[in-house]
Amino acid sequence: MTAIEFNYQLTSLQKYxxxxxxxxxxxxxxxxxxxxxxxxxxxxxxEKYVVxxxxxxxxxxxxxxxxxxxxxxxxxxxxxxDQTDNLYFLNxxxxxxxxxxxxxxxxxxxxxxxxxxxxxxxxAFDMYNExxxxxxxxxxxxxxxxxxxxxxxxxxxxxxxxxxxxxPA
Numbered sequence: 001m002t003a004i005e006f007n008y009q010l011t012s013l014q015k016y017x018x019x020x021x022x023x024x025x026x027x028x029x030x031x032x033x034x035x036x037x038x039x040x041x042x043x044x045x046x047e048k049y050v051v052x053x054x055x056x057x058x059x060x061x062x063x064x065x066x067x068x069x070x071x072x073x074x075x076x077x078x079x080x081x082d083q084t085d086n087l088y089f090l091n092x093x094x095x096x097x098x099x100x101x102x103x104x105x106x107x108x109x110x111x112x113x114x115x116x117x118x119x120x121x122x123x124a125f126d127m128y129n130e131x132x133x134x135x136x137x138x139x140x141x142x143x144x145x146x147x148x149x150x151x152x153x154x155x156x157x158x159x160x161x162x163x164x165x166x167x168p169a
Contacts (some may be wrong), residue, residue: 001051009055010042016056024067034070037064070083074130115161117155124148125155 001009017038021031041062050060078090117125127137128148138148 001049003046006046006049007043010039010059013056013059017059020060020063021067024064034063034067037066039067048168077131083091109163113159116162117158121151121155121158128152 016036017035020039021034022028025031039058042059044123045062050056068098070108114122114125124141124143128134129138132140133144134148137143138145141148143151
């Protein structure tokens with residue numbers, strides 16, 4: 001299939017994909033974003049499409065997978081892991097999220113610690129905390145997965161050393 005044929009078939013599915021995206025997201029703006037991401041991914045991976053396969057099903061699968069990955073990433077970003085000995089944060093209510101001076105100072109110190117990380121280490125660390133998977137980070141930064149894991153590990157270790165005074169072991 002030529003690039004022109006591929007693009008024509010892809011654009012001819014636009015109104016169907018818009019409906020499917022609205023069903024998945026329940027929001028017009030999110031649906032447009034999902035559609036745009038789907039088109040981009042389909043164009044990037046055009047050579048992976050096997051001509052004998054159902055083109056419409058292939059594009060729908062791309063959209064569904066993008067939606068699922070985004071959902072998981074957003075869900076992971078909202079998850080709080082309580083690592084305190086007595087599960088203090090798990091057993092407290094939402095009042096823990098107040099903007100009191102201590103929490104503001106701690107947040108500033110944490111951000112200062114993150115900013116002090118080496119640029120290469122900080123980028124991998126930030127992407128991981130935003131919910132990206134190791135493979136996605138490795139692809140984006142053009143690194144091996146082992147290097148990404150190592151950079152995230154050493155970033156955490158350095159942050160814990162720098163912020164030891166706030167939470168002694």
